[in-house]
Amino acid sequence: MKLKNILVTGLLIIWAVGPVFAQKKYKNTKGTAVSDRQFWLQQMDKMVKPVLYNLANDSLRIAMPKITSVHVDNKEHRIKVQYVEVLGRVLSGIAPWLQLEGGSVEEVALRKQYREWAIKGLKNALDSNAKDFMNFDIGGQQLVDASYVALALVRAPWLWENLDKKNQALMMQSIVTTRRFKPVFSNWLLFSAMNEAFLARFGYNWDPMRVDYALQQMEQWYTGDGMYTDGTSFAFDYYNSYVIHPYLAALANIIGAKTNSYKEMFEKIKKRNERYAIIQERLVNADGTYPATGRSIIYRGAAFHHLADIAWRKALPKQLSPAQVRCALTAVIRKTLESPSTYKNGWLTIGLYGDQPDLGDFYNNQGSPYIASNIFLPLGLPASDPFWANPAEKWSAQKIWSGENFENDHSASLK
Incomplete structure (x- = not known):
């Protein structure tokens, strides 16, 4: 363990003096300049390492704190389901990086380590004899969590391809198990659809009705200006970004390769993706803060899941340059993770800017x-x-609030 920590620390130091292209440079704790990408990699590593390192070593249940919101409805149950939850959420975020090939020697080495941890971790999660074995049928929340695992696998086919046939079958069965749970009449319909899209993507029998129901209902819930209601009522929160737009984009990609039945709908979704990306970018204040409104605000940077997703997919609208989006997201990462109480004993706390339990x-x-x-x-x-x-x-926001002349903004129906 000590040797691995020394190696990872060494890699981060090497990043700090490696090629940085034309990115903005920051100072790390040792006063050395680091680029945006190096900063992102450092923050990613700090965030997800405790999860994947421990899962790979069959010690996640031992190491992971059994913490719940102070407003929790059923503490025992929420702790039981937290393991599939953290697995899906971590893997869905780093999946594109795991899929990527190449890069600096140091980044390739770090990716190799994370790939190893991810595969070992998935095998432990699927091994009924492992301490970290994960049931996918404990409760309805696992419909949600399984969908994030599914999303990770479609974002990083490398993970799927590097699971042996036995574990592929176990994963497929685990995903199918969640069909027993009825989704809440809300964005949860997309979780059922994503699980089916995963099955479709990797050649298993899938249920087109679950996908169709989600797509048709979301179309009914589209309200205008790139935004959907989350269920029957509109809420000014970030669920259009946490779930709705990224999931619809993934479904359009996977299901669009299977059938032309939704061609017109997927064209609308693409345009709405673009419009909401414009709104998202404008929500980032000049200092990296953003309106702390709506439920699930403790998801921190995931409030910009959609903006990150559309940038990764190279589908940004012409109004947004990749570099300005990079800088905006970098500011969000810095702001949401800079508080000294963001982590406790290496684990993320419940809060937006540090440990803020009442926000849960x-x-x-x-x-x-x-x-x-x-x-x-x-x-x-x-x-x-x-x-x-x-x-x-x-x-x-930086341009506007520094007094620069700037293009105005107008809503778009896109129905």
Whole structure:
């Protein structure tokens, strides 16, 4: 363990003096300049290492704190389901980076380590004899959590391809098990659809009706200006980003390859993706803060899951340059993770800016805040991509609040 820590620390130091392209540079704790990408990698490593290292060593249940929200509805149950929850949330965020090939020697070495941990961790999660064995049929929350595992696997087919046939079958069976749970009449419909899309993507029998129901209902819930209601009522929260837009984009990609039945709908979804990305970028204040509104605000950077996702997919609208989005997301990462109480004993706390337990919701446990890893999706782009290689740019709020002349903004129906 000590040797591995020394090696990882050494890698981070080497990153600090490696090639940085045209990115903005920051100072680390040792006063050495680091690029945006190096900063992101450091923050990703700090966030997800305790999860995947311990799961790979069959010690997650021992090491992971049994913490829930102070508003929890059923403490015992929420602790039972936190393990699949943290697995899916972490893997879904770093999946594109795990899928990526190449890069600096140091980054390749770190990715190799994480790939090893991820595969070992998945095998332990699926091994009924392991201490970290995970049941996918404890309760309805696991419909949600299984879908994040499914999302991770479709984002990183490398993970699926490097599981042996036995564990592929076990994973498939675990995902199918969640069909027994009726989704809440809300964004949860997309969780059922994602599980079916996973099955479709990897050649298993899938249920088109579960996918169709989710897509058709979300179309009914589209309210305009790139936003959907989450169920029958609109709420000014971040669920359009936490779940709705990233899931719809993934479904369009997977199901669109299977059938042309939704071609017109998927074109609308693409345009709505773009419009909501514009709104998301404008929500990032000049200092990296953003409106702390709505439930699940403890998900920190996942409030910009959609903006990170559309950047990773290289589908940004023409109004947004990759570099300005990189800089905006970097500011969000820095702001949401800079508080000294963001971590306690190496684990994320429940809060937005540090440890803020009253911000939690009744369903939050220790695994919940790890959905924040989804802000790291653009690490799946190579360092040579314009997202990373282009010079730093101000994002919209910085330009506007520094007095620069700037294009105005108008809503778009897109129905």
